[in-house]
Amino acid sequence: xxxxxxxxxxxxxxxxxxxxxxxxxxxxxxxxxxxxxxxxxxxxxxxxxxxxxxxxxxxxxxxxxxxxxxxxxxxxxxxxxxxxxxxxxxxxxxxxxxxxxxxxxxxxxxxxxx
Amino acid sequence: xxxxxxxxxxxxxxxxxxxxxxxxxxxxxxxxxxxxxxxxxxxxxxxxxxxxxxxxxxxxxxxxxxxxxxxxxxxxxxxxxxxxxxxxxxxxxxxxxxxxxxxxxxxxxxxxxx
Numbered sequence: 001x002x003x004x005x006x007x008x009x010x011x012x013x014x015x016x017x018x019x020x021x022x023x024x025x026x027x028x029x030x031x032x033x034x035x036x037x038x039x040x041x042x043x044x045x046x047x048x049x050x051x052x053x054x055x056x057x058x059x060x061x062x063x064x065x066x067x068x069x070x071x072x073x074x075x076x077x078x079x080x081x082x083x084x085x086x087x088x089x090x091x092x093x094x095x096x097x098x099x100x101x102x103x104x105x106x107x108x109x110x111x112x113x114x
Numbered sequence: 115x116x117x118x119x120x121x122x123x124x125x126x127x128x129x130x131x132x133x134x135x136x137x138x139x140x141x142x143x144x145x146x147x148x149x150x151x152x153x154x155x156x157x158x159x160x161x162x163x164x165x166x167x168x169x170x171x172x173x174x175x176x177x178x179x180x181x182x183x184x185x186x187x188x189x190x191x192x193x194x195x196x197x198x199x200x201x202x203x204x205x206x207x208x209x210x211x212x213x214x215x216x217x218x219x220x221x222x223x224x225x226x227x228x
Contacts, residue, residue, distance in 0.1 A: 004157075042203050042218035043158065056215070090157050098214060100146035100165070100207060105157035 003027055004106035006091050012112045015081060021109045023074040023091030029104075031097040032074040034066060035090040037108070043090055049074060050097040081113045118206050120219025127226050133191040135222045137204035140185065143213040144206040149178065149189050150218075152201045161202075162189075194226045 005024045013019050023032065031050050035043035048056035049068040057066075063085075065077040074091055088108040094101040119138045127133045137147075145166055150158035164171045164178040164187065171178045177190040191198055204219040 040201075040221070040223075042221055045215055048215075092157075098209060100209060102148060102160050102163060103216060104160065105150075107155070107157045110155075 004091055004093055004104055006089075006106035006109050008109055009107070010110045010112075012114060013078070013081065014114050015083075017081075018077070018079045020078065021076040021089055021091075021111075023076075023106060024072055025093040025104075026072055027093065027104070028071075029093035029095055030071060031094045031101070032068060033092040033094075033103065034074070034076055035092060035105075037088040037090055043105075047076075048097060055097060078111075081111075083113050086111055086113045118204060118217050118219040120204050120222060122222060123220070124223040125225070127191075127194045127224065129194065129196060129226055129228050131194050131226075133194045133198065133224055133226070134188060135202055135204070135224075136186065136188045137206075137219050138184075138186045139206050139217075141206070141208065141213055141217075142185075143208035143210070144217075145209060146207045147178070147180065147187050148205050148207075148216075149176075150203045150205060152203065152221075158203060191224075194224075196226045196228060199224055199226050 007022045034046040037043045046060045047066045052068045067075040090108045092103040092105045094103045148163035149161045151161045152158045162173045162176050166182045175192045180187045202222045207216045
């Protein structure tokens with residue numbers, strides 16, 4: 001079992017729906033990340049939060065909206081997604097953003113857009 | 115310069131054999147090199163990592179060899195087992211600026227046969 005917990009494990013939504021992905025860690029990590037992974041590809045960084053502040057946005061479309069309510073929680077709000085957004089969405093955390101701290105990944109949310 | 119090149123794309127090894135996966139990088143600002151193992155339906159799990167001040171690191175059956183002058187590093191899996199069948203990603207990261215983001219290789223699908 002991973003120490004980064006993601007819910008739901010699977011999500012199917014229409015292009016007009018609004019849904020949210022949730023990520024939780026209780027390791028005291030102060031950096032949290034969202035990645036997108038397509039089949040047979042490596043994870044691609046989307047967002048980085050450091051001490052609950054957004055540090056990096058990799059030019060992600062505004063239909064993806066991240067939120068970090070506290071140091072243990074990370075959400076990804078989804079609205080008006082496109083079929084090409086179907087992918088595995090991974091959350092990760094590390095002690096801090098800098099200093100080459102290892103990143104620990106959750107098992108992801110498998111998202112399908114109809 | 116941010117790329118990490120990984121080979122081979124896929125690998126079939128007999129049980130008990132040695133699996134070898136190679137990676138090369140260009141960015142001299144990279145100073146942390148982790149390997150991740152990913153099983154189907156799961157997130158990437160940190161396997162082993164190395165910093166460039168050492169040439170080799172061993173953990174159980176897994177060994178990283180690092181050649182700083184050639185900007186290459188490799189993962190060796192000794193006595194490969196069917197349970198090692200997974201996708202392996204090398205990665206690299208630096209301490210500052212754009213190098214702070216974890217850059218993944220393209221992945222190697224390993225199949226260990228009986």
